[in-house]
Amino acid sequence: MKNLKPFILAITASMLMVSCSDNETNTIDDANAKLFASHSHETCSYIDSYWGSNAYISSTIVNQSETNFIKNQNVKIADVFNISTIPLYFAKGSGTANAISYGSGYIIYGEELYNMALSQGGRISCAMVQAHEVGHQLQYQNNLPTRRESTARATELEADGFAGYYIKKPNGYNATWTQASAAYNFAASIGDYNTTSSGHHGTPAQRRSAFRLGYLLGDYNLSVSSFDYNFFYYYDNYVLPGALRQHLEKPADIDEDLHNFILSKMEELRKINSGEISEEEFEKL
Template sequence: MKTNFRNASLFLGALALSTMLSCSKDEETTVDSQEEVLSVIDQQPNGREGECGYVDGNWSSSASLYTSLPNSGSTRNSSLITSQNSAIASFWGRSAPTFRYVRDLSNPSSTFNAISYSNGKIYFGEAIFKWAYDRDNSNLINVMILAHEYGHQLQYAYRLPTRNESTARAAELEADGFAGYYLRRGYGKSTFASIATAYEAAYAIGDYSTTSAGHHGTPPQRRSAVRLGFLFADPQNAKLSATNFDYYFFYYYNGVLNGTYRMPQPEGIDAQFHDFMMSHMEELGRIARGEMSQEEYTNLR
């Protein structure tokens, strides 16, 4: 996905001496300012992949692939994210995609990005990792970023989202929902307050370019998408498959966006789940419209 952390600081990174693979044939990405860096965060691949077998045209020509980052400073415990790549895939009943870190010694800010590829790869920029670690050294934000990117892997695998829009919003909000779902149901964060740093990161990457093809959802909409995924993961609800998640997500999120709080129980969704979601629809609508205060949002259960 292509996102804009306009209110966030730069993601920066460090070094690993494990497997390093470089590419000299990729198309160079020149990034001269913070604003330009912010404009390419977490983008989906642009079709140029394949010119080089390792790093590709979505990254700077001076970038290289690494299997790990050093266990020091703001890249501490990067092995957690590597292991989470397998854990997230296992949670969804699939094999793990190829996972690599990307580092650029010449232009570190160019790795302010994370990309999920349709051929089963996730490349995670070192700059993203460091930005997230500096804001939450438990690496929760990094786990959320990875869970979001893995959401795109699910979309590739199952031809999701089923909702079509003229912008990237549907795919990106659903990936936010997948991340919120995993943080609770797979990563064990049982309270909404415990993922505060993660949903604030989702808020930061929203944008108001609502007619742009790259629009990812407004900041409040991204918050509400994470919240919706978190609610789906309530322990009283049955675990959802990726395709069921998609069906549920867009049924209820359409109501959120349209301000419809009395919705009929759809076929295939049991009464207990539907009643549970109906009890949260007004809350979700207020979040999506930006009407809920920070304090109230943070204290949601």
């Protein structure tokens, strides 16, 4: 869980340039099969500056079984959020400890990151990363998050929240909290303390509490925009300040049952965020 390379889990890119040995240049974001095939071999390897210079696009990741698993997850994630399936590509080779959600509507999942997630937390961690990346697509599509910060933190924490929501949903990963612990631990392990860096993803504790809040919200059926509204209402007013602000009046547009349920978990969420709850205790919640 330690000494991981830094990941970029979201970037906005208008297109993905792929240069070949014959100097042909093209984009793969139209999911054109012929184009994809012609750019997926090693003689034509350069993807973009976010990937290793010898990394290349592939139609599989790890092996056929893992490829089928993550593709199936990608379909289920889209289903839970009621969107069209997001085109998913794989990057192989060195310099692929990354997964990137591109602003032009597709995701590239790197094999090195996939293997890291698989070995540290099993398939649920691999699925969590994919749900986080799809979360960024939801943000692109809906101009979210509504909360803006000078760093990527709010964007990244909300993506962790979307991932938690998916991991909980009965028609999603449908995991119990004990099963989900591997996934949130993996998310926490790639948190950072570079709080003034533009790429700041949230501290490990904040990533855990964001994932947990999303998981709790998974008990309810929320549209993407109402997820955003609820997520930041509780995160900003209760989790981040680290205080139980019971005096706050429930906004009229928040469901009463949901409100009482989330408030009943607020002391727990606050302790996760402050670090008062240990990793082991957290897994037992």
